[in-house]
Amino acid sequence: MKSLYWDDLEEGDELPAFSREITRTTIVATAIASRDFQPVHHDHEAAQREGAKDIFLNILSTGGFVGRYLTDWSGPEGELRKITIKLGATVFPGDTLTAGGKVVKKYEEEGEHRVDVEYHFSVAMGPHAWGSATMALPVKGK
Template sequence: MATQITFDSVQSGQDLPGLDVPITASLIVAGAIATSDYSLVHHDKAHAQAAGTPDIFMNILTSNGLVQRFVGDWAGPAGRIRNVKIRLGAPNFPGDTLKLSGVVKSKEVIGKDRLVEVAVSGKNSLGEHVAGTVRLTLP
């Protein structure tokens, strides 16, 4: 967990420290079960293959969780994510690596909220797995 950052220390255009997440079958299954997603394609390889994919793949709630953990690692514990908008693309299969990157798009103060918008992209060897924006408040 990184130290706490503040609204004033953040610059528009600033890059977040990258995060590489090795995608393993264990991570996919742990994420699916932790988020209570028992869909077969997230833990049963034979079923996933019968459904036309080469292997099990990560569920969306885990992708969302990883995006928010990535932004939270940078923001520190007092950062509060207010909303997130993500598009899902290339699936995360075991053996791949999800490379998360982010950049601060804008800062604004609305009332007492000091809001920062971060654009996030997560790529794997097949292409862009996830892309979107996360808005959070900072102290």
């Protein structure tokens, strides 16, 4: 499986678009895989009692999707060093989660070749999660 080389990236490079249909099953499966049994992530009535229209995606799963989006782009040799997530609109069953991003900084730090990426995840209601991430990438000939 190929990984991106730090050498081949430029500041301003765009990450590929990402899109995923979020079903009730996605929300329940990701909540349980992240060991989050809060009823708002699997119990429709409980979610409504909390003022939401339906069950909704938990935060750990947002983190899971952000991390996955970044390493899908970099390939497995790209290493996550830091992820910041700002949270906005809730993700409900039936939403389509879309993502984009770009490289905003390319530099060397702590003996590593790093990039900072800004990314954003959205649903029809508006931005769901956005922020920055730092990754260490392989360089050619090493």
